Each structure stands twice: as structure tokens, then as C-alpha cells.
Amino acid sequence: MNSQYAIETFSLTKVFPDWWGRAKVIAVDNLDLKIKKNEVYGLLGPNGSGKTTTIKMLLSLLYPTKGKAIVLGGQSSDTAVSSKIGYLPEESYLYKYLSARETLDFYGRLFGLPSQVRKTRIDALLDMVGLSAVARRPVGTFSKGMARRIGLAQALINDPELLILDEPTSGLDPLGTRQIKDLIIKLAERGKTILLCSHLLADVEDVCDRIAILYGGKIQCQGHVSELLVQTGKKQITTENLSDDAMQKIRKIIESECSSYDITVPMEKLESFFIDIVNKAQSDKLKTSGAISTTALVDFLAENGHAVLENLVEGTGRNQTQTETEMVKQTSSETAEDKSLLENLTKAAQVEKVETRPGKALEPVASSPQEQIDKQLLDSLTKDESDSTEKDGPKKDA
Amino acid sequence: MGLKKMRKIWAVAKITVAQAIRMKIALLFFILLVIILPVLSFIITGDGTLKGKLQTFTAYGMGLMNFLLCILTIIIASYTLSSDLKQNMLHTILTKPIRRFELFIGKAMGLLILDLGLLIIFSGLIYGLILTIPYLTKPSDEEMQAAKNEFFTARAEIEPVPIDIEKVKNLAMEDFAKENKLPKDPQERFVFEQRILAELNAQARSVPPGMSRLWQFEGLTPKDREGSIYIKYKFEAVSPPADEMVISYWSVGDLRPLKLGLPVDPYQTGRKDKNKTSYEIEMPASLIPVDGHLDVVFENYVENNTTLIFPEGEFKLLYRSDSFEFNFVRACLIIFARMIFLAVLGLSLSTWLSFPVVILISFVIFFIGVISGFILDSLTYVENLTLFFGLLKYLLYLLPRFDGQHSPIEFMVSGRMISWSFLGLIYLKLFCLQTVFAGLAGISIFSRREIAKISV
Numbered sequence: 118m119n120s121q122y123a124i125e126t127f128s129l130t131k132v133f134p135d136w137w138g139r140a141k142v143i144a145v146d147n148l149d150l151k152i153k154k155n156e157v158y159g160l161l162g163p164n165g166s167g168k169t170t171t172i173k174m175l176l177s178l179l180y181p182t183k184g185k186a187i188v189l190g191g192q193s194s195d196t197a198v199s200s201k202i203g204y205l206p207e208e209s210y211l212y213k214y215l216s217a218r219e220t221l222d223f224y225g226r227l228f229g230l231p232s233q234v235r236k237t238r239i240d241a242l243l244d245m246v247g248l249s250a251v252a253r254r255p256v257g258t259f260s261k262g263m264a265r266r267i268g269l270a271q272a273l274i275n276d277p278e279l280l281i282l283d284e285p286t287s288g289l290d291p292l293g294t295r296q297i298k299d300l301i302i303k304l305a306e307r308g309k310t311i312l313l314c315s316h317l318l319a320d321v322e323d324v325c326d327r328i329a330i331l332y333g334g335k336i337q338c339q340g341h342v343s344e345l346l347v348q349t350g351k352k353q354i355t356t357e358n359l360s361d362d363a364m365q366k367i368r369k370i371i372e373s374e375c376s377s378y379d380i381t382v383p384m385e386k387l388e389s390f391f392i393d394i395v396n397k398a399q400s401d402k403l404k405t406s407g408a409i410s411t412t413a414l415v416d417f418l419a420e421n422g423h424a425v426l427e428n429l430v431e432g433t434g435r436n437q438t439q440t441e442t443e444m445v446k447q448t449s450s451e452t453a454e455d456k457s458l459l460e461n462l463t464k465a466a467q468v469e470k471v472e473t474r475p476g477k478a479l480e481p482v483a484s485s486p487q488e489q490i491d492k493q494l495l496d497s498l499t500k501d502e503s504d505s506t507e508k509d510g511p512k513k514d515a
Numbered sequence: 516m517g518l519k520k521m522r523k524i525w526a527v528a529k530i531t532v533a534q535a536i537r538m539k540i541a542l543l544f545f546i547l548l549v550i551i552l553p554v555l556s557f558i559i560t561g562d563g564t565l566k567g568k569l570q571t572f573t574a575y576g577m578g579l580m581n582f583l584l585c586i587l588t589i590i591i592a593s594y595t596l597s598s599d600l601k602q603n604m605l606h607t608i609l610t611k612p613i614r615r616f617e618l619f620i621g622k623a624m625g626l627l628i629l630d631l632g633l634l635i636i637f638s639g640l641i642y643g644l645i646l647t648i649p650y651l652t653k654p655s656d657e658e659m660q661a662a663k664n665e666f667f668t669a670r671a672e673i674e675p676v677p678i679d680i681e682k683v684k685n686l687a688m689e690d691f692a693k694e695n696k697l698p699k700d701p702q703e704r705f706v707f708e709q710r711i712l713a714e715l716n717a718q719a720r721s722v723p724p725g726m727s728r729l730w731q732f733e734g735l736t737p738k739d740r741e742g743s744i745y746i747k748y749k750f751e752a753v754s755p756p757a758d759e760m761v762i763s764y765w766s767v768g769d770l771r772p773l774k775l776g777l778p779v780d781p782y783q784t785g786r787k788d789k790n791k792t793s794y795e796i797e798m799p800a801s802l803i804p805v806d807g808h809l810d811v812v813f814e815n816y817v818e819n820n821t822t823l824i825f826p827e828g829e830f831k832l833l834y835r836s837d838s839f840e841f842n843f844v845r846a847c848l849i850i851f852a853r854m855i856f857l858a859v860l861g862l863s864l865s866t867w868l869s870f871p872v873v874i875l876i877s878f879v880i881f882f883i884g885v886i887s888g889f890i891l892d893s894l895t896y897v898e899n900l901t902l903f904f905g906l907l908k909y910l911l912y913l914l915p916r917f918d919g920q921h922s923p924i925e926f927m928v929s930g931r932m933i934s935w936s937f938l939g940l941i942y943l944k945l946f947c948l949q950t951v952f953a954g955l956a957g958i959s960i961f962s963r964r965e966i967a968k969i970s971v
């Protein structure tokens with residue numbers, strides 16, 4: 118068994134027969150999927166393209182008509198393998214009458230976790246998905262997005278090596294979507310393998326290393342997101358407001374290099390705009406019966422603030438305030454870095470290839486512009502809203 | 516490792532109990548029983564005597580509890596797994612490190628715990644009500660004594676040593692052969708033999724007027740040698756007297772010394788009993804010698820002018836051999852065995868059928884169990900079974916039986932002892948064979964089936 122792959126399928130085929138046993142629908146057709154360990158892999162495709170069927174075969178909820186699937190070096194029906202998998206189904210299937218805490222406790226028990234570990238992890242997870250305040254409410258009374266958050270929490274209860282997420286952001290508010298995306302990135306940095314299945318392209322584009330586009334149960338296209346999406350022959354520069362003098366200099370440099378260029382004021386992405394507004398409302402302590410998000414996740418997102426995740430992994434509580442101060446230090450030093458980076462940009466015409474993929478443990482790109490922009494966004498989330506106005510989104514405009 | 520497994524199974528069991536409790540139906544049945552049982556204990560009068568009231572309440576109360584708990588078990592068992600399957604709950608659960616058989620066992624265990632809890636609550640309630648009835652009705656001493664002797668007891672029932680009719684027939688045939696009276700043709704000889712057998716059978720059960728009949732009992736071990744033993748009997752007059760009353764004389768004791776010409780001192784009593792009515796004669800247990808032998812001589816007075824027939828199984832000797840309480844527990848354990856079976860059956864069926872189908876099949880099997888004794892009895896009188904009836908008969912033997920001699924309630928009503936061996940036999944058949952078979956079939960289907968639905 119090749120150990121470099123977390124998921125490997127060989128001619129995986131699923132045919133749904135009709136009542137007479139005749140082949141009716143070929144849902145998955147000779148699929149050869151190879152997902153490396155510690156990779157964020159996106160499975161894209163329109164409705165009915167076989168994404169969910171593939172996932173269900175990987176999880177032994179469906180049996181392949183032909184071919185086979187190797188997950189973490191074995192069959193997912195083997196408990197030794199399934200104990201290392203976290204799965205979020207396309208809808209959160211939860212017992213309506215259990216509370217959020219009871220739900221997580223139940224799933225924790227299915228992993229045979231001892232009660233102390235269960236308790237610590239559940240606390241950390243509830244905190245992370247922003248449901249601590251409603252932990253005792255029956256899940257049946259939750260909105261779809263809140264149920265989704267519990268669904269995500271249960272997928273993480275065992276600190277999985279492989280996380281399979283089927284439409285993780287469906288039904289979530291933009292804040293929740295953003296959190297899940299950030300979480301995926303963070304988990305990837307911690308060495309997890311993530312298989313993400315979605316038809317929301319923005320989700321996939323923001324977090325995945327590699328994607329495959331499925332259609333009719335076959336892979337139509339596969340590769341690194343950056344390679345697939347990069348517009349060769351174009352470059353984009355985004356800066357703070359510059360003086361007219363600096364603008365003139367830049368114009369001259371560019372005109373000497375090529376003939377046509379386009380200068381626009383970048384628009385804030387609706388996603389980050391929305392997040393700002395909700396953050397403000399939350400910091401003003403406006404009343405809500407819904408999920409309280411942000412803080413826990415932002416803490417945990419801060420470069421050194423792994424508190425929540427640490428709790429998940431080790432089942433030990435760590436002081437979160439300490440993490441916050443570390444985070445503030447980190448971000449202030451980054452602002453300084455940003456400035457020097459700008460200078461470099463204006464001087465050198467030769468810029469590194471733009472890396473669309475955000476921070477990644479496997480091949481850390483030390484200071485790619487994209488990563489810096491991401492960090493700015495993080496700043497906007499953590500610092501006062503006054504600081505966080507005119508920042509660019511994580512994506513370059515085409 | 517084993518502990519981890521148990522923890523998973525226990526988690527599923529707990530969820531199953533929670534699920535069942537939150538189903539409104541369990542609450543409804545609970546309230547229904549909690550209200551109906553006390554009301555029943557007040558309004559039921561039976562035949563007017565204390566014993567009658569106790570017997571009728573026990574029959575209805577335990578009958579109702581048995582019926583409702585079985586129905587409840589069927590409903591919950593049919594619902595729990597099929598709803599999990601239908602609502603895709605298992606997508607999340609079975610992708611966790613729990614084997615499918617563990618989930619099945621967990622569900623079964625949850626149902627078992629729920630059933631046991633409900634059974635303890637309601638049997639406790641019934642027992643309490645049974646104990647309060649004598650205080651509320653203020654019976655006469657005589658009534659109280661009768662209730663004590665025939666209801667608040669667990670009496671063993673012993674049948675007399677059967678006469679070896681086959682042996683008698685063979686002797687008779689030898690005599691006929693000696694006298695050269697046997698038909699030569701084998702076909703005719705067979706018919707002749709059958710006629711003799713029928714004649715002897717009739718003779719063994721009948722006592723002509725002016726004649727007496729001896730029954731012998733062996734292996735009697737009454738617990739309380741200072742207590743009483745009872746002879747329970749019923750006869751039918753071939754040509755009943757005008758007033759339907761029959762005079763008889765009984766001698767009971769160890770009459771074996773008579774053969775050696777030694778004197779005996781049996782218990783003797785003359786009686787005037789109504790035709791076709793069941794009676795009990797109480798006598799001291801000290802009549803039984805240490806070796807457990809007892810002779811009972813019945814004399815049909817010539818004045819009755821009719822032959823009396825003792826129907827098969829209607830002549831018995833009874834004596835107290837255990838307490839009412841232990842018998843009650845055993846009766847409840849039999850009901851519990853049924854509930855376990857129905858729970859596992861429901862789970863097993865819902866591994867491959869949808870809720871409405873599962874509940875229908877479970878109900879059918881339950882009701883067949885309730886009337887199968889009746890059907891089997893009626894089939895025994897059909898001489899040439901067709902293939903269909905033959906198959907039906909074997910099928911009924913395979914299914915569990917809840918009625919007639921398998922019904923613990925009838926034992927309780929008549930104060931008859933449910934022996935441990937009888938209980939063991941029921942568990943062996945109902946639990947070890949039928950329940951385990953249903954469970955294994957369910958697990959094997961469940962382990963093989965696809966959990967996710969087809970959705971493209």
C-alpha cells in the first residue's frame with residue numbers, strides 16, 4: 118500500500134440498477150482518485166455529478182459496483198480506519214431531542230473516548246463553533262446553520278487525520294462559511310488531510326490545494342488550483358492609497374514595460390464587508406438567539422493561538438488570554454512587514470508568481486502577497502473595526 | 516478493548532432509551548396503564564368472592580400489561596432503527612468506529628432496558644394492587660382461606676401415572692390370538708386392533724355406576740408436609756341425573772399395604788358434586804408417605820345410574836410448592852422473554868424493511884402467537900392434513916406461542932406453579948432459539964446492506 122496517499126481509488130464505479138437489475142444510472146464511472154496525505158482536496162461538480170456517491174463509497178455507506186477504495190491504507194468499514202476519519206454529511210443528521218452537548222457526547226462515546234477527554238473536547242468544540250451558550254438546547258430547535266455547526270463539531274470530536282466534508286458551508290451564514298474555510302486551512306496546517314466536496318466554487322477556490330471537477334461520474338479536470346486558475350501573462354498589484362507622485366512613478370515603470378494597464382480602486386468583497394458588520398454588532402453585544410461566532414475561532418486562527426485546537430488534540434485546557442496577547446504581537450509586526458513588502462513591489466518588476474493558496478504547512482511560501490493580504494483580513498477581524506475598513510479581500514480581482 | 520466496545524454499545528443503548536421515552540406513545544401507554552390498573556382493581560368483582568375478584572383482576576390486569584407492553588415494544592422496536600435509516604442518522608453514526616452488529620446490539624439492549632424498566636414498574640403496581648384487594652374487600656375468613664389456598668400460592672400440578680394402554684391392548688390381542696378370534700386378513704386385523712384400542716381408551720377414562728377407579732401418583736414432594744394437598748377433578752355424566760348432582764365416595768392414601776393384607780387408614784370423604792364442574796378436595800399432605808406415592812380411589816355410587824367420564828387432563832393432584840411472589844416473578848420473566856423476542860424481531864425486520872411493513876409483520880407474528888394454540892388444537896382434529904395445513908402446522912411450531920399452556924397469566928390466575936424448568940424451557944425456545952435466530956438474521960442483513968440511499 119502506498120502510504121503517501123490518504124485516499125486512493127481504483128476504477129471506482131457505482132451503477133444504480135433499476136427494479137429489474139438493469140443498469141439505470143452510472144453515478145461514478147471508473148474513478149481513479151489519489152489524494153495525498155496533508156492535502157486539501159476539492160471535489161467539484163454540478164448536482165448529480167457523483168460527488169456524494171463517491172464520498173459514500175469511500176465511507177462504506179455504499180458499496181462500489183466495481184473497483185475499490187483505500188482510505189488511510191485500509192477499508193473505512195474497519196474501525197481502526199474509521200476512528201481516524203471525521204465526516205460531515207451533506208446535511209447534519211442529528212437526533213433532534215438531544216442537546217448540543219449530549220449530541221457531541223454521544224459521538225464521543227462512539228469513538229470510545231474516556232469521559233475526561235470527551236468533556237474537554239466538547240467544551241472546546243462548542244466554544245469553537247460558537248454554540249456554548251445554547252449547549253443545553255435540543256438540537257431540533259436549531260437553525261440549519263447551527264445544526265451545521267454541530268455537525269462540524271461532531272466531525273472533529275476524534276481529532277481526525279482525514280476530514281471528509283460534504284457541502285460543509287451549506288446553510289451557513291457568511292461568517293460561518295468564513296470560519297469553516299479558515300478552519301480547513303488551519304487543520305491542513307496541522308497535517309490533516311481534507312476532502313472537500315462542494316458546488317460552491319468560492320469555498321473550494323479559497324481553501325483547496327488541488328481540485329477535481331466531476332461530471333457524469335468522471336473526472337473532467339484535475340490539478341492545483343493555482344495552476345488551473347492563474348491568468349498567465351497578467352499581474353496585479355494592490356496597495357494602500359498612494360500619493361500622486363508615487364502613482365506617477367509606478368505608471369512610468371509600467372509604461373516602460375508594457376503598453377496597456379488598468380488602475381481601479383479595489384472593492385471590498387461582500388463576504389468581508391458582511392463579517393465586519395456582524396462583528397460590530399457582536400462587539401456592541403446586540404441580542405441574538407443564534408450562534409455566537411467569531412472570537413473563539415479567531416483566537417484559534419491567530420498564528421500562535423491554537424488553544425482550541427490544542428484542546429481538541431490533547432484534551433487539555435490552555436489559557437486563551439495568553440494566546441490573544443501573542444496574537445496581537447504577531448499582527449502588529451506583520452503591519453511593519455507589509456510596508457517593506459510594498460517597497461519591494463514598487464522597486465522590483467520581477468515579482469514572484471502569485472500564490473492563490475493560503476498559508477500551507479507543506480510548502481510554506483514565506484511572504485507571498487496573497488498570504489499577507491489574508492493576514493490583513495485577519496487583522497480586520499481581530500482589531501477594532503476602525504482599523505479594518507479599506508482592506509482588500511483574500512482574492513485577487515481578475 | 517472489550518470495555519471500549521461496551522462503552523459504544525452502551526452509548527447506543529442510552530440513545531435508544533432516550534428516543535423511546537421521547538416518543539409520545541410510550542408516555543401514552545404509561546399513563547393508560549397507570550390509570551386503568553387501579554381502576555380495574557376497584558371495579559372488578561369476578562364471581563363475588565375474594566378469590567374470584569383476585570383471579571379476574573389478575574387475568575385482566577396482567578393480560579392488559581402483557582398486551583400493551585408487547586404492542587409498545589413492537590412499535591418502538593420497529594421505529595428506532597428504521598427511522599434512523601430513513602432519516603440518514605446512520606450516515607453519521609456508522610462512519611464512526613462502531614461495527615454494525617454493535618449498533619444492533621446497542622439498540623436491542625436499549626429496548627431491553629426500557630422493557631425491563633416498564634415491566635418492573637407495572638408488575639410492581641399490579642402486585643401492590645393484588646395485595647391491597649383483600650384489605651379493601653374485607654372478606655370472610657372462609658373466603659380469605661380460599662384465596663390463600665388457591666390464589667396466593669404456587670401449586671405444583673401432578674398428573675396420575677398413566678395406564679399403559681398399549682400394553683393392555685397387546686395382552687388382550689394375545690388372548691384373542693390364543694382363542695383364535697383374530698381376523699386373518701391383515702387389513703381387518705388392523706381395524707380390529709384399533710377398535711380394541713379405542714375401547715380401552717374409553718374404559719380408562721370412564722367409571723360405570725357402582726364401580727370404582729384407582730389413580731396412582733408417584734414422585735410427590737410437597738414442600739409443606741403439614742399443609743394441604745388438593746385433588747382437582749371434573750367429570751361428565753353420560754346420562755346426567757335430573758338434578759345434575761352426582762354422589763361419589765373418595766379414599767385417598769397409601770393403599771399399597773392392602774395387597775399384603777395389612778390395614779390402612781386412608782382419608783375418606785363422600786361428596787355430592789354438580790355434573791361438568793371443576794372441584795377441588797383439600798386433604799392433609801401428611802397422607803403422602805416419604806417415597807411420594809399416593810393412591811386415589813373414586814367410587815361412582817350405583818344410585819347415580821350413569822357412567823362418569825373423566826376428560827383427559829382434568830384429574831390432577833395439587834400441592835403448594837412455592838410462594839406466590841416467586842411465581843409472580845417467573846410469570847413476569849415469561850412476559851419479558853416475549854418482549855425481548857418482539858424487540859429483536861422488530862429490529863431485525865427493520866434492517867431491511869420500512870417502518871409500516873415491519874410493524875405490520877410484527878403485529879401479525881404477535882397475534883398468531885396469541886391464537887396459535889387454538890389453531891394448532893383445531894388442526895390436531897383434522898385427520899388428513901393437506902400440504903397447506905401441514906406446512907401451516909410446522910410454521911406455527913416455529914413461531915413463538917403466547918397462549919394456552921404458554922400463558923403465564925393462566926398459571927397465576929389458577930395459582931399454578933410455573934416451574935423453573937418450564938421457565939427455562941420457554942427461555943430456551945423463545946430466547947435462545949427464536950430471538951437469537953431473529954437477531955442473527957437481522958445482524959447479517961444489516962452488516963451487508965448499503966446504508967445510504969440511491970441519490971443521483
